[in-house]
Structure formats: C-alpha cells, structure tokens
Amino acid sequence: MQITGNDNQISTSQIGIMAANDSSINLYGHANQIDVLQVGSSLNFDSNSSNINVDGNSNVVKVEQGTSEFSESPVSTVSEIDLSGAGNSIHVLQAGVGTNVSVIHTYGNGNTVSVKQQ
Amino acid sequence: MRQFLLGGTLILSLFQAAFAQDPNSYNDSDIQQIGAGHGATVVQTSKYDSGNGSYLDQLGTDQHASVEQSAGGYASNGSTIRQLGSGGNADVKQSAGDEAGNSSVVEQDGFNNDALVDQEAQRTAGNNAMVRQIGSDNYAQVSQGVYTGFNSSILEIAGSENQARVRQWPRKDRILRKSYSLEPGIA
Numbered sequence: 001m002q003i004t005g006n007d008n009q010i011s012t013s014q015i016g017i018m019a020a021n022d023s024s025i026n027l028y029g030h031a032n033q034i035d036v037l038q039v040g041s042s043l044n045f046d047s048n049s050s051n052i053n054v055d056g057n058s059n060v061v062k063v064e065q066g067t068s069e070f071s072e073s074p075v076s077t078v079s080e081i082d083l084s085g086a087g088n089s090i091h092v093l094q095a096g097v098g099t100n101v102s103v104i105h106t107y108g109n110g111n112t113v114s115v116k117q118q
Numbered sequence: 119m120r121q122f123l124l125g126g127t128l129i130l131s132l133f134q135a136a137f138a139q140d141p142n143s144y145n146d147s148d149i150q151q152i153g154a155g156h157g158a159t160v161v162q163t164s165k166y167d168s169g170n171g172s173y174l175d176q177l178g179t180d181q182h183a184s185v186e187q188s189a190g191g192y193a194s195n196g197s198t199i200r201q202l203g204s205g206g207n208a209d210v211k212q213s214a215g216d217e218a219g220n221s222s223v224v225e226q227d228g229f230n231n232d233a234l235v236d237q238e239a240q241r242t243a244g245n246n247a248m249v250r251q252i253g254s255d256n257y258a259q260v261s262q263g264v265y266t267g268f269n270s271s272i273l274e275i276a277g278s279e280n281q282a283r284v285r286q287w288p289r290k291d292r293i294l295r296k297s298y299s300l301e302p303g304i305a
Contacts, residue, residue, distance in 0.1 A: 076143065086153070096143055103148045109178070112157040117145035117170070 002026045011035040021048045033060045040067040049078040057085045066095040144168045154178040165190040174199045181206040191215040197222045204228035214239045225250045233258045244268040251275050258282040
C-alpha cells in the first residue's frame with residue numbers, strides 16, 4: 001500500500017486463520033495516522049509481519065501484533081519501521097507466543113518511539 | 119445478520135486470545151534514532167525459558183531513553199543504550215527471576231547526561247551493569263539487589279564535574295571504577 005498526501009487516516013486489520021499476515025505500507029506526507037492490527041489464529045505458522053516506511057512530519061504510526069496462544073511458530077511477530085521527518089510518533093505492541101522482533105529507525109527531530117513486547 | 123454476529127464474535131475472540139495471553143516469548147527490540155529531542159520507551163515482559171533484549175542507539179542532543187524489562191525463571195534481560203550528544207537521559211529498570219540475570223550497558227558521550235540503572239534479581243540470579251560516560255557534568259547511578267546471586271558494576275568515567283553512585287544490596291560483590299581526565303597530563 002502506498003499513500004501520498006496529508007491528514008489521512010489509514011487502518012488495516014488482518015486476521016489470519018491457518019495463514020500468516022503480511023503488511024507493507026509506504027507513506028509520504030504529513031499529519032497522517034496509520035493503524036495496523038495483525039492477529040493470528042492458526043496452530044502453526046501464524047506469524048505476522050509489518051513493514052512501514054514513513055517520510056513526513058507529525059505522523060502517528062501504531063502497530064499491534066499478536067498470535068494465538070497455541071501457536072508453534074518460532075517467530076511470531078516482526079515489525080520494521082523506517083521513518084524520516086520530525087515530530088512523528090511510533091507505537092508498537094507485540095504479544096506473540098514465539099519471538100517478537102521490533103526494528104525501528106528514525107531520522108529527524110522530536111520523534112518519539114514506544115515499544116511494548118510481552 | 120447471524121453470520122455477521124458470529125464473525126464479529128470470532129474476531130473478538132481472536133483478538134482477546136492474542137493480547138490477553140501470558141506467553142513464554144522472547145522479545146527483541148532494536149531502535150536507532152538520529153536527530154534531536156528523541157524519546158524512546160521500551161517495555162518488555164517475558165516469562166519462563168525466554169528473555170528480553172533491547173538495543174537503543176541515539177545520536178543527537180536531548181535524548182531520552184527508558185527501558186523496563188521483566189523476565190521470569192530461566193530467562194534473562196539484556197539492555198544496551200548508546201547516546202552520542204548532550205542532555206541525554208537513560209533510565210534502565212530490570213527485574214529477573216530464578217536462575218536468570220540482568221545485564222545493562224549504558225554509554226554516553228557528551229555533556230549533562232544522566233544514567234540511572236536499577237537492577238533486581240531473584241534467587242541464584244545476578245546483576246551486571248556497565249556505565250561509560252565521556253564528557254562533563256554527567257551523573258550515573260546504579261542500584262543492584264540480589265538474594266543469593268551476585269552484583270557486578272563497572273563505571274568508566276572520563277571528564278570533569280561528574281558524579282557516580284553505586285548501591286548494592288544486601289552484599290557488595292564488585293564495584294570497579296575508572297575515572298580519568300580528558301585533558302592530557304591530569305589524572
């Protein structure tokens with residue numbers, strides 16, 4: 001998904017049943033809000049991955065990822081965020097049974113990052 | 119209508135299963151920030167047979183980093199914070215269960231930086247902290263608590279007008295301090 005513009009609100013929800021969820025978003029603009037929700041439900045292979053690239057200011061990026069309690073996937077959730085701009089806010093919540101991986105790179109001033117993994 | 123309700127119930131159940139569980143997961147966070155006025159907060163919770171890992175690299179002025187890690191038995195916490203700039207603040211809190219351990223590394227290069235490390239380990243676990251500060255007007259504080267494990271703290275400070283405090287309880291195992299001036303010929 002590629003988004004160009006300002007003051008947009010993008011919300012994606014992926015519920016995987018016996019499958020993995022992949023999300024890729026490229027955002028160019030200011031004051032946008034992105035919400036990504038990924039939940040797995042299968043007994044195996046229910047890993048979720050999200051890749052977000054942001055170029056702009058005052059954007060809010062929120063990623064929530066989880067897997068089912070009975071997942072046997074060694075890697076449960078992966079979130080990668082690359083952000084360039086100022087005054088941006090990133091929130092990542094990961095609750096996978098296996099391994100939760102979060103990689104965030106920000107370039108600019110006044111950017112805040114919050115990561116919660118459990 | 120009934121299908122819609124069933125679908126909604128299924129989605130709600132899946133969401134609750136995902137975020138209300140008590141997993142034995144391993145958490146890994148890698149954050150790199152370049153610029154000024156950063157703020158980064160990492161909260162990691164891990165249960166048995168797993169662990170938490172956090173790596174935070176900040177380049178610029180007025181950086182703020184907060185890492186809070188909690189691990190259960192046979193798990194461990196590891197945190198590394200590197201701040202290059204002035205006016206930085208690093209706050210690390212770690213709690214480990216039985217046969218686990220805490221490890222923290224804070225490196226700050228600049229002026230007016232603060233490093234606060236608070237570690238607590240349960241039985242047969244231990245704490246390990248290292249703080250390296252280069253510059254002036256820096257402050258470092260390390261607090262370590264164990265039950266039957268060990269405490270180890272290493273402070274390496276270069277510059278002037280720096281302050282460092284280490285508190286270990288109930289026993290003082292190892293405190294290593296290295297301080298030296300940045301100016302040649304002044305020790």
